[in-house]
Amino acid sequence: MESFPASSSAQSILTRLDELRSNDVRWRDGRAFTLAYSAGPEVEALAADAHRRFATENALNTDAFPSLRTIQAEVVAFVGAWLDAGPDGAGFMTSGGTESLLLAVKAARERGRRERSITQPNIVLPTSAHAAFEKGCYYFGLESRRVDVGEDWRADVDAMADAVDDNTVLIAGSAPQYPQGVIDPISAIAAIAAERGINCHVDACMGGITLTYLRRLGYEIPQWNFEVPGVTSISVDLHKYGYTTKGASVLMHRNKVLRSYQTYLTDNWLGGLYGSSGIMGTKGGGPMAAAWAVMHMLGDDGYLRLTREAKETCDRLAAILDSIPELTLRARPEVTLIAFGATDPDAFNVFALADALWRKGWYVDRQSPPDSLHCMVNAVHANHLEEFEIDLRACVAEVASAGSSGDQGSYGTIE
Numbered sequence: 001m002e003s004f005p006a007s008s009s010a011q012s013i014l015t016r017l018d019e020l021r022s023n024d025v026r027w028r029d030g031r032a033f034t035l036a037y038s039a040g041p042e043v044e045a046l047a048a049d050a051h052r053r054f055a056t057e058n059a060l061n062t063d064a065f066p067s068l069r070t071i072q073a074e075v076v077a078f079v080g081a082w083l084d085a086g087p088d089g090a091g092f093m094t095s096g097g098t099e100s101l102l103l104a105v106k107a108a109r110e111r112g113r114r115e116r117s118i119t120q121p122n123i124v125l126p127t128s129a130h131a132a133f134e135k136g137c138y139y140f141g142l143e144s145r146r147v148d149v150g151e152d153w154r155a156d157v158d159a160m161a162d163a164v165d166d167n168t169v170l171i172a173g174s175a176p177q178y179p180q181g182v183i184d185p186i187s188a189i190a191a192i193a194a195e196r197g198i199n200c201h202v203d204a205c206m207g208g209i210t211l212t213y214l215r216r217l218g219y220e221i222p223q224w225n226f227e228v229p230g231v232t233s234i235s236v237d238l239h240k241y242g243y244t245t246k247g248a249s250v251l252m253h254r255n256k257v258l259r260s261y262q263t264y265l266t267d268n269w270l271g272g273l274y275g276s277s278g279i280m281g282t283k284g285g286g287p288m289a290a291a292w293a294v295m296h297m298l299g300d301d302g303y304l305r306l307t308r309e310a311k312e313t314c315d316r317l318a319a320i321l322d323s324i325p326e327l328t329l330r331a332r333p334e335v336t337l338i339a340f341g342a343t344d345p346d347a348f349n350v351f352a353l354a355d356a357l358w359r360k361g362w363y364v365d366r367q368s369p370p371d372s373l374h375c376m377v378n379a380v381h382a383n384h385l386e387e388f389e390i391d392l393r394a395c396v397a398e399v400a401s402a403g404s405s406g407d408q409g410s411y412g413t414i415e
């Protein structure tokens with residue numbers, strides 16, 4: 001361990017921080033196909049300003065900060081409108097997709113316990129559903145029943161129905177699912193939940209905003225939001241395609257009763273009645289204010305434009321990948337995600353391709369099974385796809401001729 005340093009000047013500290021980030025992926029130049037999203041410098045500057053104004057404010061108790069109560073209520077109302085939540089819809093902001101999914105799992109467990117006295121709860125979900133559901137089961141003591149997806153990577157609804165039993169408290173689908181970017185058959189999944197009176201969560205962390213605007217742009221989008229009877233909650237991340245700073249997502253419930261199972265209350269300590277809407281106690285106002293500001297700056301027309309740009313760029317990338325014989329798409333992109341693998345995995349290693357791209361400053365996600373690369377295309381890529389195509393073709397040629405192998409890597413970080 002280094003010893004704790006003596007004080008330094010603000011200038012030298014900021015210089016050091018800039019040095020530290022000099023090798024980070026250049027996401028503002030469209031070089032990250034994951035993790036960071038850019039709607040351009042003006043939006044970023046406003047988000048940073050708004051964030052700074054509320055960075056130390058605390059939404060744990062909004063009696064002291066009524067500003068944050070208003071900000072949260074407006075953000076949730078905007079998201080509710082996107083999701084066709086209607087007047088009964090009720091939600092909270094969370095710190096991200098993972099917290100939203102953890103709380104969806106917790107709310108389902110709580111409802112099962114209170115309404116049906118279930119003590120050994122399970123949830124039924126496709127193998128494509130996000131790892132955060134698994135984390136929720138692990139944290140809150142539920143059994144995760146994973147059901148294989150079909151050939152087209154979509155949830156297999158009949159197999160899911162077979163996996164449901166009297167202890168099932170939650171069934172879930174994604175719009176779209178993260179690994180291959182296809183939309184699960186939400187109406188059919190929700191019908192199982194409606195029949196049994198259990199929770200049905202739609203994970204729209206990635207797609208909630210995009211799908212809303214794709215439909216407005218005239219794309220054929222199957223029903224996936226609260227217009228589907230039986231859907232009880234939906235998660236939408238604002239720090240992805242909402243283009244705001246990190247730490248912002250919304251978990252919406254169909255009504256306040258369902259939302260009540262999310263919150264936590266206790267008076268079993270010496271500090272009085274303590275209530276919180278989410279996992280966290282102290283809740284930073286920065287991400288909330290930034291999300292509110294960005295949503296106002298972009299507005300309906302801004303999200304429409306950004307969605308069009310992201311989708312058109314995603315389709316252009318799909319066409320580029322189609323034209324490279326070594327690579328094959330896992331699925332035709334339905335939203336703005338593309339996963340692709342090697343046409344002949346014995347002859348071509350996609351992780352080596354990811355290594356080669358990273359040497360040229362491009363960051364793509366790696367995943368398996370099956371061994372694949374994964375790109376989340378956002379609006380910033382519109383002006384950088386030509387550069388990417390040139391480097392991609394060069395890297396494919398390099399890997400094909402060298403026959404090199406790479407590492408799978410992992411989605412998260414453990415150190």
Ligand SMILES: *Cc1c(COP(=O)(O)O)cnc(C)c1O
Pocket residue numbers: 096097098099101130132174176177178203204205206237249
């Ligand atoms: C990103 C994502 C999550 C998890 O969200 P975090 O913000 O990374 O915690 C969950 N589900 C889907 C579909 C996602 O794309």
